[in-house]
Amino acid sequence: MNFDLDQEHRDLADAARDFLSATASPAAARAMLDDGATVRPGRAELVKSGFATITIPEHAGGGGGSVLDLAVVAEQAGRLLAGPSLVTFARAAVLLAGDDRLADLAGGDRSVAVVDHDGPVLDAVGADTFLALRDGALVCGPGTVTAREPIDPTRGLGDVTLGDTEELVPDAAERWLHGERVGRTILAAEGLGAAARVLEIGVAYAKERYAFGRAIGSYQAVKHLLVDAYVEVEQLRSLVWWAAWAADHAPDELPLASAAAKAAAATTLEQAAEAVIQVHGGIGFTWEHDAHLYWRRSKVDRFLLGDDVSAYDEVARLAVTR
Amino acid sequence: MDFDDTREEAAWRAEVRAFLEQHRDDGTDRDTVWDTGTARTWQATLYDAGFVGVTWPVEAGGRGGTPMQQAIIDQEMSRLDLPPLINLIGIGMCGPTVIVHGSADQKQRYLKRLLRADDIWCQLFSEPAAGSDLAGLRTRAVRGGDSDNGGDNSHWLVNGQKVWTTRAHQSDYGILLTRTDPDVPKHRGLTMFVVDMKAPGVTVRPLRQMSGGADFNEVFFDDVVIPDAERLGDVGDGWRVALTTLMSERLSLGGGGTGIGPRAETVARHVAEHLGALSPDRQALVRQQLGKAYVAVLGARYTGYRQLSRISRGELPGPEASAGKLSGTRSARDLADLAVRVLGADARVAGGFWQELQAGLPGMAIAGGTDQVLRNIIGERVLGLPAEPRADKGVTFKESLAAERGTP
Numbered sequence: 001m002n003f004d005l006d007q008e009h010r011d012l013a014d015a016a017r018d019f020l021s022a023t024a025s026p027a028a029a030r031a032m033l034d035d036g037a038t039v040r041p042g043r044a045e046l047v048k049s050g051f052a053t054i055t056i057p058e059h060a061g062g063g064g065g066s067v068l069d070l071a072v073v074a075e076q077a078g079r080l081l082a083g084p085s086l087v088t089f090a091r092a093a094v095l096l097a098g099d100d101r102l103a104d105l106a107g108g109d110r111s112v113a114v115v116d117h118d119g120p121v122l123d124a125v126g127a128d129t130f131l132a133l134r135d136g137a138l139v140c141g142p143g144t145v146t147a148r149e150p151i152d153p154t155r156g157l158g159d160v161t162l163g164d165t166e167e168l169v170p171d172a173a174e175r176w177l178h179g180e181r182v183g184r185t186i187l188a189a190e191g192l193g194a195a196a197r198v199l200e201i202g203v204a205y206a207k208e209r210y211a212f213g214r215a216i217g218s219y220q221a222v223k224h225l226l227v228d229a230y231v232e233v234e235q236l237r238s239l240v241w242w243a244a245w246a247a248d249h250a251p252d253e254l255p256l257a258s259a260a261a262k263a264a265a266a267t268t269l270e271q272a273a274e275a276v277i278q279v280h281g282g283i284g285f286t287w288e289h290d291a292h293l294y295w296r297r298s299k300v301d302r303f304l305l306g307d308d309v310s311a312y313d314e315v316a317r318l319a320v321t322r
Numbered sequence: 323m324d325f326d327d328t329r330e331e332a333a334w335r336a337e338v339r340a341f342l343e344q345h346r347d348d349g350t351d352r353d354t355v356w357d358t359g360t361a362r363t364w365q366a367t368l369y370d371a372g373f374v375g376v377t378w379p380v381e382a383g384g385r386g387g388t389p390m391q392q393a394i395i396d397q398e399m400s401r402l403d404l405p406p407l408i409n410l411i412g413i414g415m416c417g418p419t420v421i422v423h424g425s426a427d428q429k430q431r432y433l434k435r436l437l438r439a440d441d442i443w444c445q446l447f448s449e450p451a452a453g454s455d456l457a458g459l460r461t462r463a464v465r466g467g468d469s470d471n472g473g474d475n476s477h478w479l480v481n482g483q484k485v486w487t488t489r490a491h492q493s494d495y496g497i498l499l500t501r502t503d504p505d506v507p508k509h510r511g512l513t514m515f516v517v518d519m520k521a522p523g524v525t526v527r528p529l530r531q532m533s534g535g536a537d538f539n540e541v542f543f544d545d546v547v548i549p550d551a552e553r554l555g556d557v558g559d560g561w562r563v564a565l566t567t568l569m570s571e572r573l574s575l576g577g578g579g580t581g582i583g584p585r586a587e588t589v590a591r592h593v594a595e596h597l598g599a600l601s602p603d604r605q606a607l608v609r610q611q612l613g614k615a616y617v618a619v620l621g622a623r624y625t626g627y628r629q630l631s632r633i634s635r636g637e638l639p640g641p642e643a644s645a646g647k648l649s650g651t652r653s654a655r656d657l658a659d660l661a662v663r664v665l666g667a668d669a670r671v672a673g674g675f676w677q678e679l680q681a682g683l684p685g686m687a688i689a690g691g692t693d694q695v696l697r698n699i700i701g702e703r704v705l706g707l708p709a710e711p712r713a714d715k716g717v718t719f720k721e722s723l724a725a726e727r728g729t730p
Binding site for chain 2: 001002003004005006068203206207214215217218219220223224226227228230231232234235236237238239241242245249256257260263264309311312313314315316317319320321322
């Protein structure tokens, strides 16, 4: 058994962190809320770096890598609240497999968003090509985007009205589902990074903040709050790796693994962000502190690709029919 | 990344599996196994086949194997739903302590018999006034009996009480942590012994648990004589010896891959059988509860696989392994509660398998480290948070007792 990242993945994570941290940060996310700055690193830079297109085959101009490779990068993106989401690229790579548009995406000539039925669309802002499932067929076309007032502006949510679409795949339900599952895996990886990072911020503060003559992290009430978040973060990490591995090697396990990862990510990030705000006391709910930027991410991500309730329901449905 | 055995691991697994499948009927019936005679025979059969104490050194009666080999045995036993070995505490805790701290003579006399369950062992640590704070224990061992008898250093006289001692009523020997010096800080005045559980002055009284079962005991020591040759480690070094015991528990049991309480898959099948009888809105609620517990179990299981991978590489399990017990006892309780709930009219009366299981689970969150102690361990040793404030630092055991009683 070797259920761990190998050196290659660790190097990939380091490289992704180096690239992403040059522009993306909680401060950049705050600037989007403050004065409408654009998301960092942004679509063009992400594509140019090659990180966003890892799962696109080499012949289409991508990296020809695995879902696990992308998950490793997505964790780093989550830590820095980077955007647009790698979920969008992961799903597009599945949906456009075998289509010329995939090379356009990898070449930076197209900005894609994937349109779900249930409300404002992830990374709709700035997209020019929209993929959707209509009557069981995969369709593609232009659309008009109405940006909505953001809770988390890095998610680029907007209402999409599709223009004239072209049918790409007639019987695409399975492919769409697979794209959702890969997307849930990458979403959970971004959630993992965000949760792990916000927890680090909380742990660091609990070591340096003194009350009643001691570091507050010495008190069980504070310590145990952080430990519970830590346990969830590490279990989420395991589920993300499992789901990514399943996407690459064990398609039979992907439905359960991706639903479990999605559900755990929603719960874990929400609880970690909430706990860390509480640990900080007054400074924790100020605009200038980073905690609320992770909290905002959690309050949006829980609804993406199906909400946590539907993901837990799916886990249970799969469990009782196994 | 992969979930496959290495070639050596696969060969070992095949060997273990073949043996267990061939002999499983000797061990599958849990009711039979609690009969100590059958359970001893079952462990001896496994030992003679080379599957007990694999991580122990060859000279101690083991086979000098790896923790991964032990983990594979644990997995295969769990796969066949075989009960734990009767001498698990001896194998996991007492024996390793004797290996590290015992004399050549003690090793010769005890170890192989322990592995074959010729002798059953228990661990006499906890006391009525010393649970999580084990070092506050009060059982006294006095050299030569009393101070007037200072000339005779060949034996110790022990008085006091232990409690929550699993299998004491079936045990032949125990490792006993005592206080030999109350005039130094409490961690420094302890000494460990091997005690003969059949010696005069040892009284074992079974304790009934909330589940109705009686697996553990209180043990009284009244002027029990222990030869000095049965001391484990130096006088006053008992805390360090006890840490060997507690660390061994984590190592020998392999860790990772096997869960706590009912298997989530078993609960899911049970829920599936009862789901149809519920109203649609109830079904939706039950699925939420099952989904949440199931995700927690999967998260712990795959985190266990990460630990197993480190063990497979030859690394030792660290304090982060406490997280598995912490979350495992929580999800076990959640799953059992759900399993009982879907019984409908029968849920509020006893007698069924799930009701019995349910009553055994709160105790699992206490035995072997309470949830709160485990959180302290993770917080301090994994996250690096500062230790809890403690009032007993730098004072002698006597002084800390006086402070407890409110007499300065």
